[in-house]
Amino acid sequence: MSRLVMKFGGTSVADLERIARVARLVQAEVAAGKQVAVVVSAMAGRTNELVAWTDGSGRAAQGLPESDDEYDTVVASGEQVTCGLLAMALRHIGVRARSWLGWQVPIITDEAHGRARIDDIPPEKLAAALDQGEVAVVAGFQGVTRDGRLTTLGRGGSDTSAVAIAAALDAACDIYTDVDGVYTTDPRIEERARRLARVSYEEMLEMASLGAKVLQTRSVELAMARRVPVRVLSSFVEPGEAGSAGTLVCDEEEIVEKRIVSGVAYSRDEAKITLYGLPDHPGVSARIFGQLAEANVNVDMIVQSHARGQDEANMEFTVGKRDAGRAREIVEKAKAEIGFDDFAVDENVAKVSVIGVGMRSHAGVANTMFKALADKQINIQVISTSEIKISVLIDAAYTELAVRALHAAYGLDRL
Amino acid sequence: MSRLVMKFGGTSVADLERIARVARLVQAEVAAGKQVAVVVSAMAGRTNELVAWTDGSGRAAQGLPESDDEYDTVVASGEQVTCGLLAMALRHIGVRARSWLGWQVPIITDEAHGRARIDDIPPEKLAAALDQGEVAVVAGFQGVTRDGRLTTLGRGGSDTSAVAIAAALDAACDIYTDVDGVYTTDPRIEERARRLARVSYEEMLEMASLGAKVLQTRSVELAMARRVPVRVLSSFVEPGEAGSAGTLVCDEEEIVEKRIVSGVAYSRDEAKITLYGLPDHPGVSARIFGQLAEANVNVDMIVQSHARGQDEANMEFTVGKRDAGRAREIVEKAKAEIGFDDFAVDENVAKVSVIGVGMRSHAGVANTMFKALADKQINIQVISTSEIKISVLIDAAYTELAVRALHAAYGLDRL
Numbered sequence: 056m057s058r059l060v061m062k063f064g065g066t067s068v069a070d071l072e073r074i075a076r077v078a079r080l081v082q083a084e085v086a087a088g089k090q091v092a093v094v095v096s097a098m099a100g101r102t103n104e105l106v107a108w109t110d111g112s113g114r115a116a117q118g119l120p121e122s123d124d125e126y127d128t129v130v131a132s133g134e135q136v137t138c139g140l141l142a143m144a145l146r147h148i149g150v151r152a153r154s155w156l157g158w159q160v161p162i163i164t165d166e167a168h169g170r171a172r173i174d175d176i177p178p179e180k181l182a183a184a185l186d187q188g189e190v191a192v193v194a195g196f197q198g199v200t201r202d203g204r205l206t207t208l209g210r211g212g213s214d215t216s217a218v219a220i221a222a223a224l225d226a227a228c229d230i231y232t233d234v235d236g237v238y239t240t241d242p243r244i245e246e247r248a249r250r251l252a253r254v255s256y257e258e259m260l261e262m263a264s265l266g267a268k269v270l271q272t273r274s275v276e277l278a279m280a281r282r283v284p285v286r287v288l289s290s291f292v293e294p295g296e297a298g299s300a301g302t303l304v305c306d307e308e309e310i311v312e313k314r315i316v317s318g319v320a321y322s323r324d325e326a327k328i329t330l331y332g333l334p335d336h337p338g339v340s341a342r343i344f345g346q347l348a349e350a351n352v353n354v355d356m357i358v359q360s361h362a363r364g365q366d367e368a369n370m371e372f373t374v375g376k377r378d379a380g381r382a383r384e385i386v387e388k389a390k391a392e393i394g395f396d397d398f399a400v401d402e403n404v405a406k407v408s409v410i411g412v413g414m415r416s417h418a419g420v421a422n423t424m425f426k427a428l429a430d431k432q433i434n435i436q437v438i439s440t441s442e443i444k445i446s447v448l449i450d451a452a453y454t455e456l457a458v459r460a461l462h463a464a465y466g467l468d469r470l
Numbered sequence: 471m472s473r474l475v476m477k478f479g480g481t482s483v484a485d486l487e488r489i490a491r492v493a494r495l496v497q498a499e500v501a502a503g504k505q506v507a508v509v510v511s512a513m514a515g516r517t518n519e520l521v522a523w524t525d526g527s528g529r530a531a532q533g534l535p536e537s538d539d540e541y542d543t544v545v546a547s548g549e550q551v552t553c554g555l556l557a558m559a560l561r562h563i564g565v566r567a568r569s570w571l572g573w574q575v576p577i578i579t580d581e582a583h584g585r586a587r588i589d590d591i592p593p594e595k596l597a598a599a600l601d602q603g604e605v606a607v608v609a610g611f612q613g614v615t616r617d618g619r620l621t622t623l624g625r626g627g628s629d630t631s632a633v634a635i636a637a638a639l640d641a642a643c644d645i646y647t648d649v650d651g652v653y654t655t656d657p658r659i660e661e662r663a664r665r666l667a668r669v670s671y672e673e674m675l676e677m678a679s680l681g682a683k684v685l686q687t688r689s690v691e692l693a694m695a696r697r698v699p700v701r702v703l704s705s706f707v708e709p710g711e712a713g714s715a716g717t718l719v720c721d722e723e724e725i726v727e728k729r730i731v732s733g734v735a736y737s738r739d740e741a742k743i744t745l746y747g748l749p750d751h752p753g754v755s756a757r758i759f760g761q762l763a764e765a766n767v768n769v770d771m772i773v774q775s776h777a778r779g780q781d782e783a784n785m786e787f788t789v790g791k792r793d794a795g796r797a798r799e800i801v802e803k804a805k806a807e808i809g810f811d812d813f814a815v816d817e818n819v820a821k822v823s824v825i826g827v828g829m830r831s832h833a834g835v836a837n838t839m840f841k842a843l844a845d846k847q848i849n850i851q852v853i854s855t856s857e858i859k860i861s862v863l864i865d866a867a868y869t870e871l872a873v874r875a876l877h878a879a880y881g882l883d884r885l
Contacts, residue, residue, distance in 0.1 A: 071523060071527055075527075108555055109554070109555065109558060112486055112490075112556075112558040112562065124568070125554040125558045125568070125569055126554070127554075128550060128554035128571070129551050132554075133547075135544070135546075136520065136523070138543070139541070139542075139543035140523055140527045140540075140544055142540045143540045143541070146540075153540070154540055156543070156620075159618055204574075205571075
């Protein structure tokens with residue numbers, strides 16, 4: 056009998072009415088002959104409330120490490136409530152079910168409280184429940200250390216829970232969200248955005264890390280590593296309606312119609328830092344990026360340029376907007392030490408990316424991008440590429456224009 | 471080193487400010503050289519919210535038994551939040567602490583979900599933490615079955631958790647509430663009510679079951695059985711202030727100044743049922759009370775009277791007000807079957823009781839009561855007595871008058 060993990064996020068279980076609706080979706084899969092495990096998040100808004108309480112109890116003031124175990128104890132209560140309520144709602148409509156908290160499964164994690172990673176999910180207990188025809192309602196986002204303390208996986212961790220449980224149970228994984236699948240780009244910006252029927256793990260991974268908020272990056276990495284087929288679909292679309300099939304995230308081999316570019320992603324969460332007049336001798340970059348790495352600041356795009364005929368260089372790089380303040384302090388300190396002329400921080404930038412596995416075998420993809428942007432007079436500040444994506448940094452004001460221009464240039468509106 | 475269990479109810483941990491206050495009270499005991507375990511309830515109001523959600527998810531509609539395990543999973547999250555927050559608040563002021571959920575201790579209960587009884591509390595883990603100088607913050611009201619499912623002890627169960635943990639740790643137990651001790655009667659009715667410095671387990675048990683809401687009956691039974699000294703005190707009175715010593719509930723032997731009567735209790739949660747014209751042959755009462763017992767209706771006071779020269783009897787008995795509807799149905803059905811004339815249900819009654827271990831060795835206690843009530847023209851409808859209490863049922867309108875008259879008659883205002 057085939058097994059299915061169904062995952063529902065906070066908005067899908069935000070109140071009792073929606074929980075009842077989720078119960079009916081689960082009932083339909085059971086009726087279709089599937090063995091079902093359901094992974095749930097906390098009711099929307101609940102986690103924020105719990106986090107605020109922990110901050111008020113001095114966690115923020117103490118700094119994270121000392122109290123993150125108690126943070127987890129408090130925050131993990133959110134999913135506990137939802138999974139108990141969903142188990143009841145299932146029984147209410149005649150579906151056998153019981154709740155499983157992280158420690159009951161157990162979902163064993165490391166001890167990195169607040170951002171734990173799953174080490175192991177012994178599948179025996181859940182599998183036995185499923186084999187007996189009972190729906191297993193599992194609390195997402197949480198786990199337990201080998202010492203028996205509660206952990207949470209960090210924001211978006213419920214997706215990861217679902218994929219990890221699917222891997223442990225050798226099941227497929229349906230992720231229900233408030234959108235009905237993965238789109239060629241953000242439909243709020245480009246109304247001609249199309250839902251992709253299938254997308255490869257690699258593409259989904261790039262999309263997730265480049266700003267598409269459909270799936271959490273770690274869950275996609277895990278799905279790719281364990282070859283779990285993941286379907287993204289909406290809990291608000293009726294089965295059978297347009298869009299109800301969602302998007303299947305799967306192995307590249309399973310995608311028959313290959314596209315050169317599958318999607319256009321964007322992110323406004325970037326800040327650009329420019330260093331002027333850097334002395335041109337070895338070790339300068341190592342020093343700056345070493346200090347940033349020590350402060351846990353991730354650097355994304357980097358470009359260094361030489362003014363002709365001079366022995367000084369300029370360097371530009373981007374960091375996450377929330378790290379901009381810390382990066383500024385580090386660069387300020389490094390200025391005298393290293394001896395560059397000046398620096399500037401620009402938070403008014405956006406990163407726009409095109410993603411597609413077809414790039415591997417097609418030339419001219421970058422050229423299409425540069426031409427499309429040039430046609431709209433959009434200046435490219437920094438470029439970075441990988442095997443299956445090209446990202447450019449531009450003035451944030453042009454974000455929507457760039458997204459629409461690229462969507463058209465690659466024919467994504469004619470899929 | 472002496473050990474202390476401190477228990478804080480829902481109003482004492484109702485918000486972050488009060489939790490911080492509780493942390494300071496705990497800190498003071500640690501500073502005084504005590505090993506401290508703290509037992510906490512859910513934030514006031516939170517349990518009601520969780521219970522309402524479980525009702526909305528179909529628990530109420532399904533009837534209790536099937537979903538009570540999930541009810542417990544949902545409701546137990548309330549204490550989980552509080553104990554995490556208190557552990558953080560303690561660390562914030564430099565007190566080493568960690569939270570202990572019921573399953574982590576473990577507090578092992580039977581499988582009667584929603585009203586579980588504690589079977590065992592292996593003290594090793596908690597004792598080891600205390601011996602290392604760490605405050606153990608324990609979630610009250612909850613436990614775990616031997617199969618690893620969450621249970622709750624039912625309303626007021628946090629008092630029972632605290633006493634059971636104190637018994638397991640060979641500790642004293644301080645129960646913090648919103649009153650500063652046990653009073654000779656309800657101060658809202660009689661302003662001359664006095665706080666008792668000490669009260670015996672037996673008296674406290676009668677007071678609790680007769681309507682005084684300071685301690686939950688089961689917790690007193692347990693304290694008496696395990697000889698745990700329990701102190702009732704207010705979390706809102708500053709240490710050193712008047713009333714800060716609270717009331718010690720202890721063995722009768724430890725009370726030097728014996729009183730004949732220690733307190734006057736009352737309850738308006740009664741309903742009186744009168745059956746008229748009962749046939750006077752054996753087995754009639756057994757039939758009615760058997761049916762009530764089967765329906766889980768507790769009968770409290772019973773009196774049967776014969777009209778002179780007739781072979782018919784009248785019978786009066788009391789049940790809890792919330793059981794009155796069910797009792798009415800049962801009596802209605804029994805009417806034809808048994809063949810009595812008629813019956814009446816009166817919810818407009820109150821039970822007023824005087825309690826005191828001194829009654830065992832003193833005569834005339836009842837007479838003082840009857841005289842005091844007669845002086846105020848208060849008619850006694852039913853009487854019941856035990857070794858250390860006398861209860862009378864009266865018209866509810868006279869409750870306050872009766873309480874004040876009895877309080878004065880036994881000289882409780884001159885303690």
